[in-house]
Amino acid sequence: RTAKNIVFFIFRGFSVLRSISLFFLHKYIDITDLNGETRSKSQFVNAGKSDVLLTVDVPENIFPAQLKENIAFEITNLNRTPIKGKLSVEWYKLEYPGRIVYPNMFGKPEKYNLTKTEFIKHFPYDDYENDGNPEGWAAKNISFIQHQKVEQGSGHLEMKNIKLNSGYYKVKFKALNEDQDSVIVEKTVRVYENASENILLAREWLVAEKTSITPNEMAIFRFASVLPNARAYYEVYYKDIIIKKVWLNLTNKQELVSIKPEDGFIDGFAVQFSLIQNGKIYQSMNVINIVDESKELDIKFLSFRDKLQPGEKDVWKLKIANKKGEKQMAEMVVSLYDASLDDLKTMSWNKIATPKYNYNIFDWGYNLNIIENGNEIWYRNRYRGYYDIEKRDYERINSYGFDFNAYNLKYNYTQYLAKIEANKIKSLSEAATKKLATLKASGLVYGIVTDQSGYGVPGIAVRVGKKGATTDSYGIYSIDAKIGEEISVTFIGYHRATTKAGAEKRIDFKLIEDGQGLNEVVVVGYGAKMRKDVTASVSMLREEVAASPAGEGVRIQLRGTNSVAYDQNGAPTPNGQRGAIAVEDNKVYDFVSIEGYDPKTDTYIINGKPVKKPKIVPRTNFTETAFFYPQLKTNEAGEIEIEFTIPQSLTRYKMMGFAHTKDFKTKTITKELVTQKKLSISANAPRFFREGDTILLSAKLNNLSGKPIGGFAILELRDAITGKAISIIDKKETVQQKFQLENNGNQSLKWSLVIPSGIGAITYKLTAQSENYTDGEEMTVPVLPYSVLVTESMPMNVHGGTKKTFTMDKLLQSANSKTLKNQSLTFEFTSNPVWYAVQALPYLMEYPYECAEQTFSRFYANSFATGIINSSPKIKAVFESWQQTNNGEALLSNLEKNPALKSILLEETPWVRNAENETERKKRLSVLFDLNRMTYELKANFDKLENMQFSNGAFPWFTGMQEDRYITQHIVMGIGQLKYLKLVDEKSFPKLNPMLFKAINYLDAKMVEDYTLDLKLKRKGFDYQTLHYLYARSYVNQKNNDAKYIKAVDYFLKMITAKWIYLNPYQQAQTAIVLFRNGKEAEALKVIELLKQRAQHSDEMGMYWADNADGYFWYQSPIETQALLIEAFEEVAKDSKSVEEMKIWLLKNKQTNDWKTTKA
Incomplete structure (x- = not known):
């Protein structure tokens, strides 16, 4: 380290690589700040003998208009950093062989039996020794030489002073860096000097000269024949319309085809060319892009500050205009969010454009007379309809399984082996192997925890009794375990795995994914992950507690978002009443002379006297998204004002905006700003605490005041549920610590915390104060108990008029467990299970698609709901009471009425979200069974269905x-x-x-x-x-x-009567009803009898069929099948006993599953 914030690394030991022209290094850097936060970065570094690269953007074809343009190039080092250098360019004219040849389909032969003269005589259009490849043509003398110096790495090579004739050229580019390292790049280009020229190669039958145009320009193609004379054809398309059909007589000389877009062409059109000659088919589909720069907007900020204080209010003003500066009436979406989220997943606006039309429907298909399949030649136009052409098949050779494409099998097998090897490398890297070798001698139980693919999984919880450990980044763990003790491995999203410790110290685990999650949001590290979507319900839990906790009306967000707010006395404040910016009083304190702090009286001790602590409102709003405004509109001046309050995080924010007009002019814009304070304090708190742990809570102080400052930092801790202060700081330490900061300096402070049991979450409040500046931060962190909440359920089915006894064995045996503690016992009784089915009716009403089937489903549901209301005054009264309830309590589910579910921990659990779903369904039912609404909906849906x-x-x-x-x-x-x-x-x-x-x-x-x-x-x-x-x-x-x-x-009834035995239960139920209603009662009863013989029975599930399972086809759906079977047994057999048993299965299914189709 030679300077502040600059680190130099010296690489050693690479002398062995000096003989290699080019090699790659992969460097990894981990940086840890004072707060203990670590950021990692990796980068590939290229190294070699010659540290220079040359990139040249030279077109394959140079047309007359391009002879006056420049060729772009760039000189860089091996790591793509622009450098100074010199460029020299040599143009060599290639000697044309003098004839047009077709490419050799089988490659160049090893030996020719004919001389070149004889070969050309017999095969005038076939290739001989790569005559059709300009790369093999002889180069004449240098036609032109250019030299150019480069200062900034990139430059442009002027073409206007070069005199080039038509033909093929080899262009040799040579770049030198300051160390005289050199690199050479060679390109072969075709130069067209004139508007129309004779073609030199068969591939020049069609050359696209200009395919990206403005609305006023023309697309240009050069169209020619390989043979001296030929008949050719092309078509012009826009969307699904053929605009033009043109036949042409072609020669070897190129015909210039210019096509101007018609008025109304948006974004582009297509041209397809076709030419058949000498047994070969030439075909090309070309899409022309129309670039309309007038459709772009210009967005300018009239007011914008790139530095704000946390919680500060600000107003931005933007002006939206077109490229001419004229104001535009536009709509805009703007978002401002924490830029660090881009480290998880980069956010970017995709370029919004009119969807490109797929012109493949116009593509002409053809099939050649290939020996292997013996089909005749045919040629068709696909857009004329989806039909096949009758073809004659000839005798074929039986290859007995031999396949010319068998190499694919080898390729697939090689890929399979490579994947296995990659998994080995991933799970057993060099570092992981070293760590396992170290742990082998430690005497601890150790191993690797992998997923189903064999990859190590970090962050897995490994437990032995009350002892715990987590896997590292390689999935490796180690823990003290005695022989016979149970080792358990758990992680959200995977099934729990257990085993017992034995003599062998290494124990590896492979975790199986758990598919039973319900869209659970799991906070992992810095972001949120969604668990797998499934449709099955889970048992719901009701917990009983004595009283509602403090702050029950405020949803407490954990780790990184809003915390519940408290006043100076520790009481929760009303929702939303938080200070935006830390308030500083006007008194001047000598913080350097502070002798201590008394948390009971909230006073400092200065010169032996108590002084009231200044009021500091901590930062509590740490939401990552500052705002998201989806529909901002310009005023009469073409301006938009955005007023917002920035969250209270100390971070960098990224603003992204997208504006558009009604005629689809668009523009995106991105800006960045930072929030900072002269003095700031922030903690590196964990995602959660665990009961009984001792943890070091670190905090970082930053000084941006422009001068050295000193002062005190204080840590206050409260029970997040009750709001009461708690004392969990190690007795050896004090709540306050002194600090002294240099200008632009930082300092780390640490407190040792002992996490108690019985507290659901802890709120910490960190404050720092100097003579002129203050700051504070407040967050809530959940406390995880050592115990795990396990919910067990027992279904109890009792038929009418019967008595049953159920024994809960696990509950009886729980007294023998030393670790198990019973939390609650809930008994749920449903007197009328039909309610389960009634709750499905809103689904029919709310299915989002406006198709005939869904429209009829709404009509069907409204008709059923009307029938239910009219048939039962009691049901009608229930729904009316739901609708008329002012406080909404009647619409609350039984789960939500339970006060325990309002606490911070239970609000994060799946069963509470199920309770919310239950409440929502009641609300939807009350809306569905509104007679006034039903009458209107019936009429509206019937009219819509009739119009379809x-x-x-x-x-x-x-x-x-x-x-x-x-x-x-x-x-x-x-x-x-x-x-x-x-x-x-x-x-x-x-x-x-x-x-x-x-x-x-x-x-x-x-x-x-x-x-x-x-x-x-x-x-x-x-x-x-x-x-x-x-x-x-x-x-x-x-x-x-x-x-x-x-x-x-009569014919189809006979067919069904003869073959119904081969049908599945759904179709057999339909068959029984169809035969019965058509007067064939005896045959219908045979169907019912067979179904009855194949049915299964149980007290819990009733009467059902094992082969009634989900499938791909519409007639393979268990719910619809069971309902249809009930109808058949009731109507055909009049078997009420079986019908009641079958209803049990149907209602049990509804009790545990959502029915996700309108038919169900």
């Missing part, structure tokens, strides 16, 4: 799509069920039956088409859509006397 129906009676899935037979059948079935259950008032909806009958006529015609096709193809069978149709049709009594229709129905 086609004239032929079919419904699409979404508006604008083609007719969908399955969706139509689904709607017919649903309306039929509503009519069957008498839940729809046909007088209120006079158009219901006409809409239904139109759909029935459409479906009847489709079924007749299926029947006719089956007869034509001599198929004997049916598909599942036909069975679904017959089921939906069975709800509607509309007769169809058409002879073909009657034959079709």
Whole structure:
């Protein structure tokens, strides 16, 4: 260290590498500040004999207009840092062989049997010794030499003074640095001197000269034939429209094709060229980009301060104009957040632009007559429709499994081996191996904790009784454990793993991911992680406590955000009443002479006398996002004002903004500012404390006052739940410590804390005061207990009129445990389980998509809700009481009424979030069962559904799509069920039956088409859509006397009767109902009997089918299947006993799962 804040490193031991031209170093740097915070950085360093690189931006084709432009280049060292140097350029004209040749598809042969003259005579357009590759052409004398000095690394090579004729050139660039190290870069370029020239290579059949243009410019292509004469074709496209079709007669001389965009072309268009000659197909699709600079905005700050005090209010003023400086009426989104968040994940505005159109639908496809597959040549235009062309197949050679592409198998296997090796390297790096070797001799139990992929997992909690340890960055742990003691490994997101210590000291663990989490937000280090999304519910816990804790109305944020505020007496203040900036009184104190501090009287002892401590309001608002304004609009002057209060963190903030106008002019802007104080104090607090631990809490002081200062820092501690002061500082230390800071200096202070048990969270308050400056910080840190809360549940199912005894064995045995402590016992009784199903109805109303199926689902749900209200005055009264409750207490779930769930710890648990969901569902139910709203929604959704129906009676899935037979059948079935259950008032909806009958006529015609096709193809069978149709049709009594229709129905009923045994339970239930409603009662009862024989029974789950499981297809859904089976048993077999058993399974499923589809 040779200067303040500058560190020099000297590398040694690299003499062995001096013989290597280029090698790479990977350096790692860890920097730890006074507060104990460590930041890491790594960087690759390139080193070698010659420390110079040259980058040249020379185009492959140089057109006449570019001969007057410059060529950009850059000279750097090996690590891409610009340096001084010299550049020399030599242009060599290459000698053209004199004929156009096709590239050799098989590469250059090892030996030619013909001389070059004979070869050209027989194959005038085929390559001989790389005649078609300019890289192999002979170079003539130097045509031109240039020299240029470079001061800043980058420069431009002037082309206007160079006289170059048409043809191919080899350009040799040579760069020298100050040490005379050199590097040479060679490029081959094609120079076009004139507007139109003869082509020299086959690949020049199409050359794109200009494909990025402004609205007033033209796209330019050079189009030519390889043969002396040819017929060619091109098309121009915009979006899905063919704008132009053009045929051309081509020669070897390039035809200049210029295409100007038409008015209304936004962002770009495409041109496709095609040429077929000499058995070869030439085809090229080119997208033209239209760059309109007039669509960019200009944003300027009229007022902006890049330094603020924590908690200070400020106002920014911005002006938005176009490129000409004219004001623009625009809308803007602006965000200001802690820039350190970018270390976790960089935030950036993506460039907003009109989505590029995919012109691949116009791409002409072709297939050549390849020996291996024996297909004929064919050529088609894909946009003409998705169809295949009939092709003749010839005899083929049986390769008996031999595949020319078998090397892929070898490649995949090599990749597999490489992945395994990479995992080994990751989990057993050199440092990890050394550490394991050290631990082997320690006598401790040690090992590595890995995930399922074999990677070491840091931060894992390893416990043996009350002793604990955590894994390091390699996933390695060590802990003292005696033989026979249980070692447990736990971490959020993984299943708990346990084993017992034995004679072998090394014990490795592999953790399995836990898929049972419920979107839990887990605070890890500096950021938040989301656990895996799942749909299963979990058992809910209710805790009982004697009284509500202090501050219960204030949500206490842990570690890094708002803390509950207290007044000077330790009582919680009303929510939101916090000071923005630390308040400083006007008295002058001789802080250097302070002799002590009395926390009981809150006074200093100065010269032996008590002096009242100045009032310091600590910083408490540490939110990472200062503000997010999504919809700011300019005033008449084209200006936007942003007023905000900065949070109280001492950090660097990043402002990001995006503005746009109605005609989609856009602009993004980024700014940075810092918050700082003349004197500041900040603690490096952990994410959590643990009961019984002794921890060193460190704090860092910074002096930006411009002069040396001294003073006192004080640490105050409170129980975050009650607000009462606690004394947990080590007896050897005092709450106050002196400090003396140089200008721009910093100092570390430390307090040793002994964490007690029985406290849920601790609030610390750090204050620092000097003669003229003060600062303070207050945060809340949770305290984790040694014990883990475990919730066990037992389902108790009791049928009506019966008595049952349940024994809770684990609860009875808990008295024998030395560590287990019972927290609470909750018994939940539901007298009417139908409520579980009723709560699913709001889902039908709130599904977000405006498709025909969802629109009908809303109509269906409203009809059901209306029927429930009208059939039960008691239910109606309950919902009315919910709606009329002023304080909202009736809408609170039973869980939320429990005061224990309002405490700081339980608010962070999944079951409380479930309680919030329960409350939300009650609110949604009360809205759903509002008769006034239901009447309006029924009418609105029916009108929307009617407007979606086609004239032929079919419904699409979404508006604008083609007719969908399955969706139509689904709607017919649903309306039929509503009519069957008498839940729809046909007088209120006079158009219901006409809409239904139109759909029935459409479906009847489709079924007749299926029947006719089956007869034509001599198929004997049916598909599942036909069975679904017959089921939906069975709800509607509309007769169809058409002879073909009657034959079709009889045909499919016979097919179903013959083959129903091969169907799954869902389809068998449909079959039983269809046969029963079509007069085939005996066959329908056979289906029910088989289903009954295959059913399983249990007291807890009722009657169910093992093969009723989720699947990919629409007829593989357990909830819908069970409901359909209930309908079949009730209607066909009149088996009320089985129906009641089957309802148990359905309601048990609803008790533990959300039904995530509208059909369910």
